[in-house]
Amino acid sequence: MRIRMLVAASLLLSTQPLFSGQSQPPADMGGHYLYRAELIQAAPGKLTELIELYKRKAQLDRDLRDEPALWMRHSQGDRWDLLRLVPMSNYAEYYEPKRQAARALALTQASWIATMRDDIVWEDDVFVSGPPIDILRNAFAEGAFFHVEMFQVLPGHMTDLHHERVMENAYAAAIGQPQNFIFVKDQGAAWDLFTIGVFRDLKHYAESSAVAPEKAEAAAHAAGFSSASDIGPYLRRWIALHHDTLAVAVK
Numbered sequence: 509m510r511i512r513m514l515v516a517a518s519l520l521l522s523t524q525p526l527f528s529g530q531s532q533p534p535a536d537m538g539g540h541y542l543y544r545a546e547l548i549q550a551a552p553g554k555l556t557e558l559i560e561l562y563k564r565k566a567q568l569d570r571d572l573r574d575e576p577a578l579w580m581r582h583s584q585g586d587r588w589d590l591l592r593l594v595p596m597s598n599y600a601e602y603y604e605p606k607r608q609a610a611r612a613l614a615l616t617q618a619s620w621i622a623t624m625r626d627d628i629v630w631e632d633d634v635f636v637s638g639p640p641i642d643i644l645r646n647a648f649a650e651g652a653f654f655h656v657e658m659f660q661v662l663p664g665h666m667t668d669l670h671h672e673r674v675m676e677n678a679y680a681a682a683i684g685q686p687q688n689f690i691f692v693k694d695q696g697a698a699w700d701l702f703t704i705g706v707f708r709d710l711k712h713y714a715e716s717s718a719v720a721p722e723k724a725e726a727a728a729h730a731a732g733f734s735s736a737s738d739i740g741p742y743l744r745r746w747i748a749l750h751h752d753t754l755a756v757a758v759k
Contacts, residue, residue, distance in 0.1 A: 538639070538691075539637060539639040541640050541641055542595075542597055542598050542599065542602070542637060543593045543594060543596060543638050544593075544596060544635055545591065545593055545594075545633065545635075546577075546590075546632075546633050547586075547591055547631065547633070547634075547697070548592065549589050549629050549630040550589045551626070551627050552629075554626075555589050558628065559581070559758060561623060561624040561627065562577075562592070562624070564618075564620060565577075565624070568614055571614070572614055574611070575597075575641060577593055577595070578593040578645060579593065581757070582754075582755050584753070584754050585656075585752055585753030586656075586753040588630075588632075591753075591755065633696050633697060634693055634695075634697040634698075635693070635694045636692060637691065637694055650708075651708060651757070652707075653706075653707040653708065653755075654704055654706060655704070655705035655713060655753075656702060656705075656753045656755060657688075657702060657703050657750065657751075658699045658702040658750070658752070660747065661747055662748050665746040669700070669701060669743075669747060676739065678731035678732070679730075682723075682730055683724060685715065688703040688704055688706075689703060689704045691704070713754075724736040
């Protein structure tokens, strides 16, 4: 499988259709909005039940006036079944004592929470800074297929990895493909950085394979790579570990 490595969509694109087919100017669309990324593996035979319980959790969040999580379901790749991005904005706001007390009370009263916990065999959480929630929610509303790439960076090379992501963002823009959202670790699990690409479907994801070689070469040179074939090797200079996953929207 050809793995494409892209980076963040620009704040300037927030009013433009994500899938217009137009080349968009590349930008580092990281950001300072706080999320808790939850990687979840369901117990054997419990995924469908777990999804329904998380739908109930989403309604509970709305009742508490918390932003419901954005989520996706694993199709192929890494071990997790679900990836949930829980919008927090910032620690002070999310963990404000009254809000935290209200959550604790609601969870105590929700009898199905115990079942949800029993349905999870493994979970890994990482707090990350990423793009503003409104831009991300709009993208998830338009897309139904996702490409997630997660990285552990070699010591001292976080800036290099981040810059490589921006270079690939430029490459994606030049060949008319969607740019990916970028998330940078604050604390938690071992992942230092991950990106999420949002696409209409598998066909849309695979469109880059149809780009004419001369166009791909020109785009790679303009982005700072020596060639289109150098994109993968260049990335691997900076990383200790790389996992990627294809995922679909949760229905």
